Amino acid sequence: MLAIVGTVPREDFPLVAGEAVLVDDGIIVNQRSVPVNRGTPALIAAAIKAGEVLGTGHPFAYLVGDTGLGHGSRHLYEYLTDRLKKASFDCIAFHYLQPDVDWHNRVLFSVEDMKRRPALVADAGFMYAAKMSGQAKAYDLFTPDAGELAFLADEEAPHPFYTRGFMLHEKDRVPELIGRAYQHGNGARCLLVKGKQDYVADQNGISALVDHPSEEAMEAMGGTGDTLTGLVAALMASGMPVKDAAVAAARANRVAGSYARPTPATQVIDIIIHIPRALEEVLSQGGHTYGQGIS
Amino acid sequence: MSSLAFLNIFKQRKSTPAQQGSSLDRGILVFENTSEVIRAEAILKEEGWDIRVMGPPPGIRSGCDLVIEIPLIEELNILRTLQSTGNPPLQVVPVSSPLLQPVDLFQEKDFGQHLMVRAANMKLTVDKETLTVVNVSGGGCPDVPFLAQEMVGKSLGDAPNPREIGHTLCGYALQLAYEVMKLKCSP
Numbered sequence: 001m002l003a004i005v006g007t008v009p010r011e012d013f014p015l016v017a018g019e020a021v022l023v024d025d026g027i028i029v030n031q032r033s034v035p036v037n038r039g040t041p042a043l044i045a046a047a048i049k050a051g052e053v054l055g056t057g058h059p060f061a062y063l064v065g066d067t068g069l070g071h072g073s074r075h076l077y078e079y080l081t082d083r084l085k086k087a088s089f090d091c092i093a094f095h096y097l098q099p100d101v102d103w104h105n106r107v108l109f110s111v112e113d114m115k116r117r118p119a120l121v122a123d124a125g126f127m128y129a130a131k132m133s134g135q136a137k138a139y140d141l142f143t144p145d146a147g148e149l150a151f152l153a154d155e156e157a158p159h160p161f162y163t164r165g166f167m168l169h170e171k172d173r174v175p176e177l178i179g180r181a182y183q184h185g186n187g188a189r190c191l192l193v194k195g196k197q198d199y200v201a202d203q204n205g206i207s208a209l210v211d212h213p214s215e216e217a218m219e220a221m222g223g224t225g226d227t228l229t230g231l232v233a234a235l236m237a238s239g240m241p242v243k244d245a246a247v248a249a250a251r252a253n254r255v256a257g258s259y260a261r262p263t264p265a266t267q268v269i270d271i272i273i274h275i276p277r278a279l280e281e282v283l284s285q286g287g288h289t290y291g292q293g294i295s
Numbered sequence: 296m297s298s299l300a301f302l303n304i305f306k307q308r309k310s311t312p313a314q315q316g317s318s319l320d321r322g323i324l325v326f327e328n329t330s331e332v333i334r335a336e337a338i339l340k341e342e343g344w345d346i347r348v349m350g351p352p353p354g355i356r357s358g359c360d361l362v363i364e365i366p367l368i369e370e371l372n373i374l375r376t377l378q379s380t381g382n383p384p385l386q387v388v389p390v391s392s393p394l395l396q397p398v399d400l401f402q403e404k405d406f407g408q409h410l411m412v413r414a415a416n417m418k419l420t421v422d423k424e425t426l427t428v429v430n431v432s433g434g435g436c437p438d439v440p441f442l443a444q445e446m447v448g449k450s451l452g453d454a455p456n457p458r459e460i461g462h463t464l465c466g467y468a469l470q471l472a473y474e475v476m477k478l479k480c481s482p
Contacts, residue, residue, distance in 0.1 A: 037443070037444070068438025068466060069462055098463070125437065132319040147417075151416065158322075168402075217409075219418070263406075
């Protein structure tokens with residue numbers, strides 16, 4: 001089973017933990033509903049749609065309201081510290097949470113105390129905390145975009161806001177920045193770098209590049225990175241090896257995007273509804289080998 | 296290896312990461328004089344912030360001989376609090392690397408009808424004709440979905456300013472993208 005940990009942008013949303021279902025344009029967990037527009041609800045919705053194809057059932061969601069004050073995130077961190085060690089999951093995806101190194105470490109310790117260690121995916125704020133803590137290697141997958149990759153590559157930056165200019169200055173430096181992230185111990189076991197071209201890499205270098213179909217407008221859309229993380233986490237929870245899952249997810253996210261015919265104003269739910277068709281198509285074509293291999 | 300040595304290794308595994316990471320997500324507020332430090336400390340403690348007053352680390356070349364350590368991620372919220380009480384700091388710097396500066400490099404992408412501006416990890420996209428905010432993307436702090444929810448669908452002039460409703464460094468980065476976008480879209 002896949003577990004997803006994140007926040008929703010409302011201070012009054014209580015901490016909920018339970019199976020997540022998608023009804024119309026909303027996620028429901030423990031009878032609490034939240035619209036799918038971006039962020040963790042978009043990640044969950046993509047994982048639900050992927051689960052329909054994979055036959056893996058609904059993901060388990062740990063959600064709390066947080067608008068950036070951090071109260072909800074810290075409440076959820078505390079809850080996880082107590083509960084995760086008794087839980088059993090195939091994969092856990094950590095997402096929009098207030099980056100907090102101390103709480104991150106406590107949650108990671110709790111994961112290490114689980115009877116069976118799940119695959120770990122970190123994106124968004126939790127990935128920032130994982131990098132800052134020096135614990136990147138404890139994760140199976142990070143899913144940064146170009147700006148976040150520069151942050152991972154900058155050994156001094158405590159947040160993308162403080163990434164040094166020379167990291168951001170030139171275009172098309174992804175391969176170099178991937179190498180630098182690993183050189184400083186800030187890469188997970190595998191990286192899926194989201195962008196105009198999606199790169200799959202590990203400490204030995206780039207193993208695959210996925211660049212088609214290409215919908216330029218997806219770069220401006222909120223939530224397309226979240227759907228990609230939801231897809232790859234669902235595939236990993238189904239037992240697919242991380243690099244294969246990364247390639248298949250990158251491809252399926254692009255195919256779903258192309259079916260939506262997006263503009264920069266398109267909302268992510270318009271892509272999510274195409275995920276089952278896109279994922280079936282990619283898997284039937286041997287999706288994990290579809291990326292362009294790079295030696 | 297003795298059983299005691301084995302236990303010590305296990306104990307070390309439990310404590311090392313927290314110690315390594317203890318200051319990496321902290322920032323420092325630098326003030327002109329100690330009276331301002333004392334006032335700011337009282338204001339922030341009253342608001343419930345997890346802060347402490349300390350001596351400045353090497354590399355800080357301005358301000359007085361006391362600084363306030365804060366949770367860096369929540370810099371935007373803390374600055375707003377201090378500015379509203381007339382007690383803003385001279386500067387804010389990360390504890391781990393006091394010489395680091397906020398991002399000042401911006402990328403623009405013209406989609407024809409839409410213009411996107413990226414600052415660090417945050418992207419803001421506007422319809423060039425109507426000046427409506429059509430998307431906010433990127434970022435990882437929990438105020439990003441909140442900022443998107445409050446800004447998308449509104450015109451640049453009517454949308455709330457990220458500086459006023461954001462709380463984190465992601466919100467701060469969006470503020471910088473917003474300022475560049477306003478400059479680009481001004482007549």
